[in-house]
Amino acid sequence: MSPRVVLPAGVSSTSFERALAGFQRVVGPAYVLRDPAQLLPYRKIMIPAPEDEHEPSAAVLASSLSEVQGVLAVCNRYKIPIWPISTGRNLGFGSAAPATRGQVILDLKRMDRILEIDPVLCTALVEPGVTYQQLHDHLKDRSIDLWLDFPGDGPLVGPVGNTLERGTGRTAYADHFAHACGMEVVLADGRVLRTGMGGLPNGTCWQSFRYGYGPYLDGLFTQSSFGIVTKLGLWLMPAPASYRTLLVQYGRDRDLAAAVETIRPLRLRGVLANPCALTNATHMLTAVTRRAELFQGTGPVPDDLVLDVGRQHGIAAWNATFSLYGTPEQIAPNLDLVTRAFQSSGGRVSEYRDGSQANELSLSAFSLLDWVGGGGLTWLATVSPARGTDAAQQRDLARGILARYGLDYLARATVHGRDLHHLVAMVFDRRDLTAMQQARDCFRELVAAFTDNGYGVYRAGIDAMDDVARSYGDTRREVNRALKRALDPNGILAPGKSGIHVGGA
Amino acid sequence: MPLAWAAALLVPTAAQAQSAGEWPSSQQLWRETCSYCHNDHVARELRGTGLTAQAIATAVRSGPGTMPTFAPSEVSDAELERLAQWLTAQRKPTADADRSARTPRHGSRERPQ
Numbered sequence: 168m169s170p171r172v173v174l175p176a177g178v179s180s181t182s183f184e185r186a187l188a189g190f191q192r193v194v195g196p197a198y199v200l201r202d203p204a205q206l207l208p209y210r211k212i213m214i215p216a217p218e219d220e221h222e223p224s225a226a227v228l229a230s231s232l233s234e235v236q237g238v239l240a241v242c243n244r245y246k247i248p249i250w251p252i253s254t255g256r257n258l259g260f261g262s263a264a265p266a267t268r269g270q271v272i273l274d275l276k277r278m279d280r281i282l283e284i285d286p287v288l289c290t291a292l293v294e295p296g297v298t299y300q301q302l303h304d305h306l307k308d309r310s311i312d313l314w315l316d317f318p319g320d321g322p323l324v325g326p327v328g329n330t331l332e333r334g335t336g337r338t339a340y341a342d343h344f345a346h347a348c349g350m351e352v353v354l355a356d357g358r359v360l361r362t363g364m365g366g367l368p369n370g371t372c373w374q375s376f377r378y379g380y381g382p383y384l385d386g387l388f389t390q391s392s393f394g395i396v397t398k399l400g401l402w403l404m405p406a407p408a409s410y411r412t413l414l415v416q417y418g419r420d421r422d423l424a425a426a427v428e429t430i431r432p433l434r435l436r437g438v439l440a441n442p443c444a445l446t447n448a449t450h451m452l453t454a455v456t457r458r459a460e461l462f463q464g465t466g467p468v469p470d471d472l473v474l475d476v477g478r479q480h481g482i483a484a485w486n487a488t489f490s491l492y493g494t495p496e497q498i499a500p501n502l503d504l505v506t507r508a509f510q511s512s513g514g515r516v517s518e519y520r521d522g523s524q525a526n527e528l529s530l531s532a533f534s535l536l537d538w539v540g541g542g543g544l545t546w547l548a549t550v551s552p553a554r555g556t557d558a559a560q561q562r563d564l565a566r567g568i569l570a571r572y573g574l575d576y577l578a579r580a581t582v583h584g585r586d587l588h589h590l591v592a593m594v595f596d597r598r599d600l601t602a603m604q605q606a607r608d609c610f611r612e613l614v615a616a617f618t619d620n621g622y623g624v625y626r627a628g629i630d631a632m633d634d635v636a637r638s639y640g641d642t643r644r645e646v647n648r649a650l651k652r653a654l655d656p657n658g659i660l661a662p663g664k665s666g667i668h669v670g671g672a
Numbered sequence: 673m674p675l676a677w678a679a680a681l682l683v684p685t686a687a688q689a690q691s692a693g694e695w696p697s698s699q700q701l702w703r704e705t706c707s708y709c710h711n712d713h714v715a716r717e718l719r720g721t722g723l724t725a726q727a728i729a730t731a732v733r734s735g736p737g738t739m740p741t742f743a744p745s746e747v748s749d750a751e752l753e754r755l756a757q758w759l760t761a762q763r764k765p766t767a768d769a770d771r772s773a774r775t776p777r778h779g780s781r782e783r784p785q
Contacts, residue, residue: 200744207734208741228745230692256740263743276745277692296745300704322708323740530708536738537714
């Protein structure tokens with residue numbers, strides 16, 4: 168046995184060994200990993216926290232619903248906390264690592280069946296281990312003309328994990344949870360719940376009608392620890408007859424407000440089918456250069472240098488992209504309308520290519536990580552009303568705090584509809600412990616400042632979950648705790664996820 | 673609705689791309705996982721560089737620098753050995769071949785037009 172053993176909190180080594188033996192009886196010895204070397208893939212994190220704080224004690228690789236139930240029985244018996252993952256790539260939010268040290272990873276990657284595709288109703292039913300790449304290939308091989316919507320790390324992640332985190336993509340189906348329909352959930356006691364229309368034995372609408380009857384339970388299983396989702400229904404976008412992707416560029420940083428004011432009504436009136444992402448110049452520059460190639464000083468790269476180099480690469484202060492989908496006859500009037508609207512607001516409109524808005528998988532987004540190198544990334548994900556004034560305030564707040572910590576403001580503000588998602592990428596060198604501590608302090612200050620200004624965090628990493636949960640008030644936490652105690656009294660499912668704990672006042 | 677659509681109602685399938693960690697071929701593993709980054713844009717080209725199986729296994733499992741990690745549930749140890757053999761057998765792409773291989777889906781560092 169390795170001399171270095173990590174144990175789940177409150178679990179003796181005797182109980183842990185018995186639990187591991189129990190897991191081996193369920194999934195087979197080859198699929199229970201407990202050696203530190205074997206756990207490396209689950210241990211690596213990008214967030215500004217030491218790996219020790221989130222180190223798993225073991226990993227169990229389950230391949231079926233019955234194996235998941237068997238694992239849960241062992242966990243309940245020995246009070247072993249498990250952290251379920253699908254692909255384990257919640258990059259910048261904790262990757263595969265658990266919220267608290269010592270949890271056992273429940274790796275569901277082996278559950279990778281695409282169970283059903285309905286090309287008429289344009290739906291799919293998939294297991295947690297299915298990746299967007301796998302689903303993309305599956306559809307293409309069968310000439311099923313349905314598009315996927317995926318986040319920046321598309322090929323390496325899957326719809327179940329991303330949807331349960333309420334992640335977003337770039338097409339008209341960007342809001343992944345809004346386009347999920349029907350779940351199968353294994354509860355902590357092993358019972359199987361099918362949500363929506365899934366409870367009916369001969370049901371016909373499990374993937375076509377989301378709500379079912381009575382309380383809409385699906386939301387309980389997103390960003391939470393109330394159950395393990397083992398099947399998820401997806402709505403897929405029929406491939407459009409054609410599409411045009413456009414780029415609208417604004418030359419001045421202060422044009423952000425006008426851009427948002429222009430986009431919002433176009434979204435609310437259905438002229439723009441997909442959310443419109445506004446990326447700032449520094450963020451765009453990460454695709455073509457590295458910080459060290461541009462600037463050797465400390466502190467953020469000066470604005471005039473960013474804009475100057477940006478101009479050489481065809482990058483402006485703010486760069487908005489979106490697509491119009493439909494037949495050419497449908498697109499033409501909308502194209503005319505949006506072009507005039509953006510031009511009136513001071514934007515320069517041009518044709519653009521962006522595969523992520525057109526069903527093309529890519530990892531080009533990873534070039535963001537090379538801005539500084541060193542493997543550090545954490546996302547500040549906050550939301551504001553889709554007003555220009557709010558966008559400007561968020562920008563100023565973020566930029567000011569980041570600058571005091573010597574960090575660049577790498578931002579993408581996406582106007583969804585009535586809401587604007589302000590996603591700030593904090594990249595830093597994890598190998599430099601001082602830089603990592605700075606990033607950690609900066610992030611905490613950002614969360615506090617944004618919360619104080621009414622811009623809540625909508626998605627948080629494992630190192631920030633308790634803080635963010637507190638920001639939503641005591642009643643919310645008490646309700647979550649009551650649900651947790653009812654559904655998982657032994658507290659075995661992902662303790663600490665979204666700041667939800669069984670214990671505590 | 674057209675007859676073709678009616679006939680295509682509900683395609684049930686228990687298909688999976690591969691058994692846990694196993695891939696139909698090293699070429700597919702390379703194309704659908706590694707080459708998204710290892711194309712001399714996001715990260716360096718690896719074909720024909722003589723990387724050992726040990727070096728590949730270490731990098732894949734531990735994720736050096738900005739590289740993500742890959743657990744055995746996604747790529748098995750045996751698959752990594754096969755990948756190493758396949759990579760060594762590949763010729764290092766020439767500049768021309770590499771340029772044409774940069775298909776849009778790999779999303780190389782394209783800048784706006």
